[in-house]
Amino acid sequence: MSRSSVSKSHMFLIEFICVVMFFAICASLCISGFAKAETLSNKGLLLNRSVAGAETIAEEIKAMENPTEPQIAGIIEEKNGVEKEITYRCETERNNDILSAKIEAYNGESLLCRLEVKKYISNGGKDE
Amino acid sequence: MIERNQVKTKKYGQWISTLFTVLLLAVLGISALFTILFGAKIYENISGRMDDNFNRSTALSYISNKVKQGDRINSVEVKDIDGISTLIITEESESGNYVDMIYCLDGKLMELFTETSNQLDLGDGMEILSLDKADFSVSDKGVIEIVVEDGGKTGNLSLYVRSLQNGREVQAYE
Numbered sequence: 001m002s003r004s005s006v007s008k009s010h011m012f013l014i015e016f017i018c019v020v021m022f023f024a025i026c027a028s029l030c031i032s033g034f035a036k037a038e039t040l041s042n043k044g045l046l047l048n049r050s051v052a053g054a055e056t057i058a059e060e061i062k063a064m065e066n067p068t069e070p071q072i073a074g075i076i077e078e079k080n081g082v083e084k085e086i087t088y089r090c091e092t093e094r095n096n097d098i099l100s101a102k103i104e105a106y107n108g109e110s111l112l113c114r115l116e117v118k119k120y121i122s123n124g125g126k127d128e
Numbered sequence: 129m130i131e132r133n134q135v136k137t138k139k140y141g142q143w144i145s146t147l148f149t150v151l152l153l154a155v156l157g158i159s160a161l162f163t164i165l166f167g168a169k170i171y172e173n174i175s176g177r178m179d180d181n182f183n184r185s186t187a188l189s190y191i192s193n194k195v196k197q198g199d200r201i202n203s204v205e206v207k208d209i210d211g212i213s214t215l216i217i218t219e220e221s222e223s224g225n226y227v228d229m230i231y232c233l234d235g236k237l238m239e240l241f242t243e244t245s246n247q248l249d250l251g252d253g254m255e256i257l258s259l260d261k262a263d264f265s266v267s268d269k270g271v272i273e274i275v276v277e278d279g280g281k282t283g284n285l286s287l288y289v290r291s292l293q294n295g296r297e298v299q300a301y302e
Binding site for chain 2: 009010012013016017019020023024027030031034035037038041042045048049052055056059060062063064
């Protein structure tokens with residue numbers, strides 16, 4: 001076997017290693033892309049569901065005549081009981097005749113969406 | 129003797145080199161296969177999730193927009209027609225009175241928009257999209273609850289309709 005044949009074989013091996021390394025880099029980029037796509041798709045689905053859920057809570061608050069904090073907490077609790085991956089939280093603030101409620105939807109600790117609803121309460125919510 | 133050993137060593141080296149190349153080729157092939165399989169699985173997941181979600185969320189958005197658009201006094205109601213839960217939105221205009229009915233029939237979300245005087249039945253409606261089930265109910269607070277079901281999964285949305293007079297007096301502003 002001549003020296004040039006051994007050198008050719010080594011060159012081929014080095015070239016092949018380079019190809020494998022290039023492929024490995026491309027594959028790792030592709031896989032990270034795939035994983036990101038999966039995460040994004042899952043997040044999108046959760047966002048859709050959380051928006052519908054938050055909208056439902058907001059509409060129910062608007063439907064109440066004189067919403068009180070325990071009533072709102074009841075709605076949130078009921079909604080949290082139904083949903084598995086989404087947790088809803090609500091902060092209320094009363095400013096004279098206006099009740100504002102900030103509804104937030106979380107997946108674990110990450111915020112999915114936030115919705116603010118304001119409701120005019122006649123008589124400032126006091127019973128006549 | 130020495131030459132013989134040298135030839136043997138060279139042959140052995142060549143054999144190792146070939147084996148290593150073949151191994152590398154195998155690694156490349158297996159990695160490529162796994163990358164493709166992984167990508168295909170992810171694509172399948174995403175596509176399935178989108179299909180799963182599309183019908184329910186589109187149906188909910190469509191119905192929600194229709195209700196909000198037609199939210200005028202005494203114009204939105206929920207009825208059971210031939211055992212089918214139907215959302216009815218009536219519309220009065222100079223050209224006549226119209227009724228828009230949204231319901232689920234034979235695995236399809238349907239809409240029938242016609243003049244009130246027309247005697248069309250639910251089968252004459254237009255198909256909007258595929259949906260297994262759609263249920264409408266009204267609470268005494270004037271909230272319409274829409275529950276849609278497709279592919280064994282449900283989605284729901286509540287809408288506070290200002291025009292419903294079931295629970296509360298609606299104040300009409302001139």
